[in-house]
Amino acid sequence: MIEKKSLFTTPKGILIIKQRGIGDVILSTPTIRTIRKYFKYAKVSLVLDTPSTELFTSDPDVDEIIEIRKGIWNILDVIIRIRGKYAIVFDLISTPFSLFLSFLSGAKVRVGWLKPENFRGRFYTHQVDISKSIPAISSNLRAVRRLGMVPVTEKVMVFLSDKEKERVKKKYFKLLSLKEEENIIALHPGHLFETRRWLPERFAQLADLFRVSGYQVVITGSKAEVETVEKVKRFSREDLTFLPPVSLREFACFLSSVDLLITNDGGPLH
CATH class of the missing domain: 3.40.50.2000 (Glycogen Phosphorylase B;)
Known part of the structure; x- marks a missing residue:
């Protein structure tokens, strides 16, 4: 088990996967704010589908946006970009594809959803039980709570100058x-x-x-x-x-x- 102190001071990056509709991505911003607070010096990368990337181009809490587009070459490029560069992955959707990316990243800590009827959760090192349905903001925040973090906000925020x-x-x-x-x-x-x-x-x-x-x-x-x-x-x-x-x-x-x-x-x- 990784000690909490060393976990939050990791020199490697933090990868957040949230491939969903624009509304779903916006509802994950309190989780992103919390991750940035605890990992002040780590590189925070966000994996998004194309429609949502524009909203985070000026976000001070996101250092890199990794865009998922259609086509095998883009997928291969994404795999190369994330392989071996991250200490922790927060998979906030836990689909077969996001699990695939989480696993291939090589991160030692992988946080993802666990559903009783679904075996995919077994591939995460830190599983989050989502059998009980709760509002989307609170649901996303369960991922950071799993690593002992206290959410800094539940307010959604998109940075516009x-x-x-x-x-x-x-x-x-x-x-x-x-x-x-x-x-x-x-x-x-x-x-x-x-x-x-x-x-x-x-x-x-x-x-x-x-x-x-x-x-x-x-x-x-x-x-x-x-x-x-x-x-x-x-x-x-x-x-x-x-x-x-x-x-x-x-x-x-x-x-x-x-x-x-x-x-x-x-x-x-x-």
Whole structure:
């Protein structure tokens, strides 16, 4: 067993694996903050799927982003980059692929989920029992608690500079003719899964209600959600304002400038 003192002063890096949707990744940020506090001098690397990487490009608690893309060459590159460079792996999803990466990293300490009906947990040196379902933030924090760490926060946080937010605000407020002195309500009707989307006609009715009540309303959506946004537009009786598809960081900056966001249970909510 590795003593706790030597564990937290390891000269090798810390690898965090969190390949999930944007919302799931955001809900893991309290775990990332805690890991950074305890491993002040270690290199902290974060393995993410492509859509989420943009959110961490300016994160002071993450030293390196390792992007998972489609294709065997990318996978081989990832394996080469992580092999033998990490003392500890926090596998926050524990899928067959993430277990594969954890094991190939060669880390002596591998923290991952243990499910009674699943044998995969046996390949982790420090197993976390997730048989009891709890909220996502607390669930992720179980990984750091397993190594004796006390969470520093349960607040999710994405780092956006004031300069970045002001630039985006100025750009899109001008483009959409928005007035800063009046309340702005953003409606985001999209979601990756259709079963988790509120009906477009209801978003349209809500948008119309806000418009006739004197509020500025902006409908938002990614490139993949254009069809849903168009449905809202067709159902609406008012002249609504639509934010064109923007980068993930610009979207986060824009949302920081509105007074109210109404959305489905997904990334924008978190």
